[in-house]
Amino acid sequence: MRDVLRHHLFWPVAALVALLVANTVARPGFLAVTVRDGHLFGAPVDILRTTAPLLLVALGMTLVIATRGIDLSVGAVVAVSGAVALSHLASAPDPAAPGTVLTAIGLALALCLVLGVWNGFLVSVLGIQPIIATLILMTAGRGVAMLITGGMITTVNSAPFKVLGSGFWLGLPTAAVLAFGVFAVVAYVVRRTALGMLLEATGINPAASRLSGVRSRTLTWTVYAASGLFAGLAGLLISADTMAADANNAGLFIELDAILAVVIGGTALSGGKFNLSGTLVGALVIATLERTVTVLGISPLVTPLFMALVVIAVTLLQSPRMRERLTAVRRRPTTGAQRPAARPDPTEVTAG
Amino acid sequence: MxxxxxxxxxxxxxxxxxxxxxxxxxxxxxxxxxxxxxxxxxxxxxxxxxxxxxxxxxxxxxxxxxxxxxxxxxxxxxxxxxxxxxxxxxxxxxxxxxxxxxxxxxxxxxxxxxxxxxxxxxxxxxxxxxxxxxxxxxxxxxxxxxxxxxxxxxxxxxxxxxxxxxxxxxxxxxxxxxxxxxxxxxxxxxxxxxxxxxxxxxxxxxxxxxxxxxxxxxxxxxxxxxxxxxxxxxxxxxxxxxGRSMDVLEAAEEAAERAERPAGATPLLQVVGLGRKGSVQPFDLDLYEGEVVGLAGLLGSGRTELARLLTGADRADVGQARVSGRPTRLRNPRVAMGHGIAYTSEDRKGEGVVDGLTVRENIVLALQAERGWMRPLPRRQVDELVAGYIERLGIRPADPEALLRNLSGGNQQKVLLARWLATAPRLLVLDEPTRGIDVGAKAEIQKLVAELAADGMSVVFISAELEEVLRISHRIAVLRDRRKVAEIDGDGASMDRVVDLIAGGGAA
The missing domain is CATH 3.40.50.300 (P-loop containing nucleotide triphosphate hydrolases)
Structure with missing residues (x-):
């Protein structure tokens, strides 16, 4: 029992379960999943679908944070991605042609990769502080998207493209399958190769890593590129869901949600040790929370406040210092010594 | 006045x-x-x-x-x-x-x-x-x-x-x-x-x-x-x-006994006129296999800076380096590692250990970095390697999964040594490996250095403690005011001689 309580995923998972319970109490059929036209339907399926873009962005964010960085530009990259893809579709004679759709996807992902490489260049080669380096693209990126869409909200009809956002594959939402699939592959690669360890070493002690021959610069550059690419894919999922490219509002504040998902998942913003499974749970918590607001019928006026309260509760439970206090209250300080020295302070969190 | x-x-x-x-x-x-x-x-x-x-x-x-x-x-x-x-x-x-x-x-x-x-x-x-x-x-x-x-x-x-x-x-x-x-x-x-x-x-x-x-x-x-x-x-x-103590003479004799330099051999690393502005004046140095070269000098004399140029930690502005007779540029630590040159920094906390990782991860770090992230060492090989070094160097606690920050200074130093020994270096540059660690661990590290040299490794040993340098070095390079001022054989080295050289001008 003690081990379960100490597990790094305990509190995020507990928060997720609590949210699901609250929803079920408010609406008894909440967890029910039915099969309609061979597709799965129900609130849990919807949650998986809405988690998808956030999960992708948070995946890149976790890797970036592991190297002591941060990527604020992901929201803007989401907007650029949607703008490129939909503009290409809208300008094509037949937006539904498979070739056109593939080109649109390819173009969008390629540009987003370039944007990620740009961020990585600023941080790893020019040595600009990550928060500043990515702030540049955070503001400039929406301008780029605006330029691509000509200041309009581009809308288009393309059934094959729409599948990305609202279609189904083997009964599951395509978006969720894609996002969870990419997540699983990346998580596998990171932990099965030495990538994870080298990233953590770079994040914990860059100087020691360099002297040990770790290619810290290349690694740092790579994670920013990856973050751009994943944000681009997230942008495709979002734009395919609405079939509209809104340069101003697509992916707005998704960077904050992603950072929040990472923190809820137990990865410290100070870098080093990271925890992809935690990020997965964190993304699910945030998506479920958004759903909860509608299920509980909370007035839009108090929604931000409600979400902020939940987020504060979860992050407090995640903070090592708070946990130590809780442990101290629950048991007399006999077992305190077993716990290794506390990690550096938990990071402050901006509720998105 | x-x-x-x-x-x-x-x-x-x-x-x-x-x-x-x-x-x-x-x-x-x-x-x-x-x-x-x-x-x-x-x-x-x-x-x-x-x-x-x-x-x-x-x-x-x-x-x-x-x-x-x-x-x-x-x-x-x-x-x-x-x-x-x-x-x-x-x-x-x-x-x-x-x-x-x-x-x-x-x-x-x-x-x-x-x-x-x-x-x-x-x-x-x-x-x-x-x-x-x-x-x-x-x-x-x-x-x-x-x-x-x-x-x-x-x-x-x-x-x-x-x-x-x-x-x-x-x-x-x-x-x-x-x-x-x-x-x-x-x-x-x-x-x-x-x-x-x-x-x-x-x-x-x-x-x-x-x-x-x-x-x-x-x-x-x-x-x-x-x-x-x-x-x-x-x-x-x-x-x-x-300061000085009584066992110095004795120690110097001991070092002299061991000194058997291979004659006519090509130096493993030969540097000519290597220097860096604001760091250390151009110097020459030959390092041979099976030999411990000590660097003596006061703090700030340039001993660390010299070591950093030898190992690519800092890039030299001038001078040439040859590894086994072949010219090379030691641009960065990775290049130096490629030539079998390993360096442990004097700043153990800032530039040595990765304190949030485990003993296992710290030991394999350099070897893994050398292989690249795509070729992870097989887990069983890692476990054998790590267990081997924990045993050989007596790392305590003998737990590969212990976080490095929970180890004592001496044990952290041993983990660092293990990290570099795992890469099978030909030249090992140790900058203050015995600073701030207890007497027992210190003696163990000195013994290890002697053994490694006996097995054919070339070692550069830096320490603020002159006695220690005298005890284990076959040859001593003396630095003063960011300049290499002398090089003397271990057998000819007496404390007084080295002290005179360190003090320079006034009495040499």
Missing amino acids: TQQTPPPVVEMTGVTVEFPPVTALDGVDLHLRPGEIHALMGENGAGKSTLIKALTGVYSPTAGTILVDGAEHRFSGPADARAHGISTVYQEVNLCENLTVAENIMLGAEPRVLGGLNWRAMRRQAAAHLRRMGLDIDPASSLGSHSLAVQQLVAICRATVGDCKVLILDEPTSSLDADEVAHLFAVMRSLRDEGVAILFVSHFLDQVYEVSDRMTVLRNGGLVGEFVTADLPAAELVQHMI
């Missing part, structure tokens, strides 16, 4: 500072007289900073008396000390780079008018202070736009604002070049002639001899003595600073 010795402005007697269980300063006396430049000498950890902090009220002494102008005084902190005319300028310039020169100089003593600042008066007064320093810069310019040397002088200028009787300069010259040092010394002399007592801390012996009138030498927190600079030969000073 010192003929009719005036009464001391500061008189510290039997000052003791304790941080239980450590006694950082043990019954030390210090006398500062008006109109003298007084050098405070000692190796790292001798107690120089502690003494300064005891004087300025940062630490409160557990015993002893501090008299200022003949009256007993305990300051509550540097601000209080400064109010009584005792100012300190530290090695790192503690000023605000984004403020103007005038603002920095007058900070805390700003002329006011009607509750606001009188900017014009501030600039005028600052300009007057600058003139006194012989500094011709615009008081309204921002401090950050000036060189480090000018910033240092501005810091001194700031310290002398108001009634300054005692000026403490802690390593003011470490980042200055020769001309800048000369300017600083001119300023120091003119302040001295105005009757200011200057306490000067420096690791550069030449400079101390050039500028100081008198010196106080500390060692291991204790007082060695007060000397008139002109009467104390440099070699004697060095002996006072590093």
Whole structure:
């Protein structure tokens, strides 16, 4: 029992379960999943679908944070991605042609990769502080998207493209399958190769890593590129869901949600040790929370406040210092010594 | 200057500072007289900073008396000390780079008018202070736009604002070049002639001899003595600073017995005229297989800088390097590793261990980095390797999954050694591998170094403890003031000889 309580995923998972319970109490059929036209339907399926873009962005964010960085530009990259893809579709004679759709996807992902490489260049080669380096693209990126869409909200009809956002594959939402699939592959690669360890070493002690021959610069550059690419894919999922490219509002504040998902998942913003499974749970918590607001019928006026309260509760439970206090209250300080020295302070969190 | 010795402005007697269980300063006396430049000498950890902090009220002494102008005084902190005319300028310039020169100089003593600042008066007064320093810069310019040397002088200028009787300069010259040092010394002399007592801390012996009138030498927190600079030969000073013990001769003999240099062999690493501006002057060095080369010199003599050039940690501006006779450029640590060169930094915490990772991860880090992330070492191989080194080096706790930050300094050092041994280096450069670790671990590491050399590895060994260097080195390169000044065989090396070389000019 003690081990379960100490597990790094305990509190995020507990928060997720609590949210699901609250929803079920408010609406008894909440967890029910039915099969309609061979597709799965129900609130849990919807949650998986809405988690998808956030999960992708948070995946890149976790890797970036592991190297002591941060990527604020992901929201803007989401907007650029949607703008490129939909503009290409809208300008094509037949937006539904498979070739056109593939080109649109390819173009969008390629540009987003370039944007990620740009961020990585600023941080790893020019040595600009990550928060500043990515702030540049955070503001400039929406301008780029605006330029691509000509200041309009581009809308288009393309059934094959729409599948990305609202279609189904083997009964599951395509978006969720894609996002969870990419997540699983990346998580596998990171932990099965030495990538994870080298990233953590770079994040914990860059100087020691360099002297040990770790290619810290290349690694740092790579994670920013990856973050751009994943944000681009997230942008495709979002734009395919609405079939509209809104340069101003697509992916707005998704960077904050992603950072929040990472923190809820137990990865410290100070870098080093990271925890992809935690990020997965964190993304699910945030998506479920958004759903909860509608299920509980909370007035839009108090929604931000409600979400902020939940987020504060979860992050407090995640903070090592708070946990130590809780442990101290629950048991007399006999077992305190077993716990290794506390990690550096938990990071402050901006509720998105 | 010192003929009719005036009464001391500061008189510290039997000052003791304790941080239980450590006694950082043990019954030390210090006398500062008006109109003298007084050098405070000692190796790292001798107690120089502690003494300064005891004087300025940062630490409160557990015993002893501090008299200022003949009256007993305990300051509550540097601000209080400064109010009584005792100012300190530290090695790192503690000023605000984004403020103007005038603002920095007058900070805390700003002329006011009607509750606001009188900017014009501030600039005028600052300009007057600058003139006194012989500094011709615009008081309204921002401090950050000036060189480090000018910033240092501005810091001194700031310290002398108001009634300054005692000026403490802690390593003011470490980042200055020769001309800048000369300017600083001119300023120091003119302040001295105005009757200011200057306490000067420096690791550069030449400079101390050039500028100081008198010196106080500390060692291991204790007082060695007060000397008139002109009467104390440099070699004697060095002996006072590093001390000596009885087993030295014995140890040197032991080293001499082992020394069997392969004749006519190609050096594993040969460097010619390798140097880096502001770091270490160009030097030559040949390193052979199966040989331990010790680097001897005082702190700041350039021993670490030399090691960093050999291992690619810093990039050399000039000179050539050959590995097994083939020319190469040691651009970065990775390139050096490719040639089988490994380096453990003296800064174990900052540049050595990755404290949030486990013992296992720390040991395989360099080997894994060399292979690249795509070719992870098979888990079973890692486990065998790690278990092997834990056993061979006696790493405690013997748990591959222990976080490195929970290990003692000596064990962390062993993990670092294991990290590099795992890459099977041909040249191992160890910078202060035994600093801050207990005696047992120290002996184990010395023994390991001897064994590695016996097995054919080339080792460069750096230590502040001269005895240790003498004991295990076959050959010793001596550094002074960022220059390699001599190279002597281990068999010919006596403590006195090396001490003379380290002290240089004065007695060599």
